[in-house]
Amino acid sequence: MPIEDMFPHGTPIWVDLQSADPPAAATYYRRLFDWEVGPALPETGDFALATARGVAVAALGPLPSADAATAWTAYFSVDDLQAAADAALAAGGSVLLEPGEPVPGIRLAIVADPAGAAFGLWQSREQNDPWLRDEPGAVDWLELVAPEPEAVFGFYESVLGVGVSEMRVGEQPYGLFDVGDTSVAGAYASDGSAPAAWLVYFNVADLDAGVVRATELGGTLRTEPLSAPGVGRWAEIVDPQGAVFALLEPEPEPL
Structure with missing residues (x-):
């Protein structure tokens, strides 16, 4: 069970869903991934913690404003929150x-980066809460999807301190944040076609x-399943409230 509790600067540290209907979202994802979803509490900003096999995987909560859209947000660890936010503006x-x-x-x-993709900055602590990764029902991967992602690579290098490399997925170039x-x-x-x-x-x-399962529960298939050697098979889904996410069946590790 891959459980992470150390998050160097620039690494993913958390995800949450901000939804127009948090109770309905909790029901959908609980049934889809067999999550346990706790109560939404005022002291946690009305977010509910979702766990799998007793370990935290995500949080589900309300929209920050009436004009916001239901969406998943990925958070990246930073050593200095204010410095990272200042770097985002400067870049x-x-x-x-x-x-x-x-x-x-x-x-x-x-x-948000210069292309408009929103994400979170999260100041890491000496002792972080454990996060389940790379197991069924847990986050496996995060991906920036943009018309010209290379145009914002410098932004992420400045804000998150990541390096940038490239691989091929099929015949297409694919950027990596390292x-x-x-x-x-x-x-x-x-x-x-999408922001x-x-x-x-x-x-x-x-x-x-x-x-x-995702569609039987009320979601919509956004892309037909795709596959790539060395990666696995995946498809994008739109949940009943409109949030886009993806399912990934990783290619088995070689014996």
């Missing part, structure tokens, strides 16, 4: 939620069964 991005402590003990901000020798997120060129955004991939043991 041509915007600050959507000023650095603060909306929940006791958690310092975060929401920013922390040291580890690739922590990806970047893919979209067709421009730039960060896409959260959840691990599933069986993609076909996952797609059937």
Whole structure:
């Protein structure tokens, strides 16, 4: 069970869903991923904690404003929250939620890159809460999807301190954000039909069964299943409230 509790600067540290109907969202994802979803509490900003096998995987909560859209938000660890937010502005991005402590003990901000993709900055602590990763029902991968992702690579280098490298997915180039020798997120060129955004991939043991379950519960298939050697099979889903996410069945590790 991959459980992470150390989050170097620039690495993913958390995801949450901000939804127009948090109770309905909790029901959907609980049934889809067999999550346990706790109560939404005032002291946690009315967010509910979702766990799998007793370990935290995500949080589900309300929209920050009436005009906001239901969406998943990915958060990246930073050593100095204010410095990272300042770097986002200096690099041509915007600050959507000023650095603060909306929940006791958690310092975060929401920013957007110059292409408009929103994500969170989260100040890491010496002792972080454990986060389940790369298991069925848990976050497996994060991906920036934008018409010209290479145009914002410099932004992420400045704000998150990541390096940028490239691989091939099929015949297409695919960007990688690296922390040291580890690739922590990806970047893919979209067709421009949707705004730039960060896409959260959840691990599933069986993609076909996952797609059937996701749609039976009221979600919509956004892309037909795709595959790539060395990666696995995946498909994008729109949940009943309109949030986009992806299911990923990783290619088995070689014996």
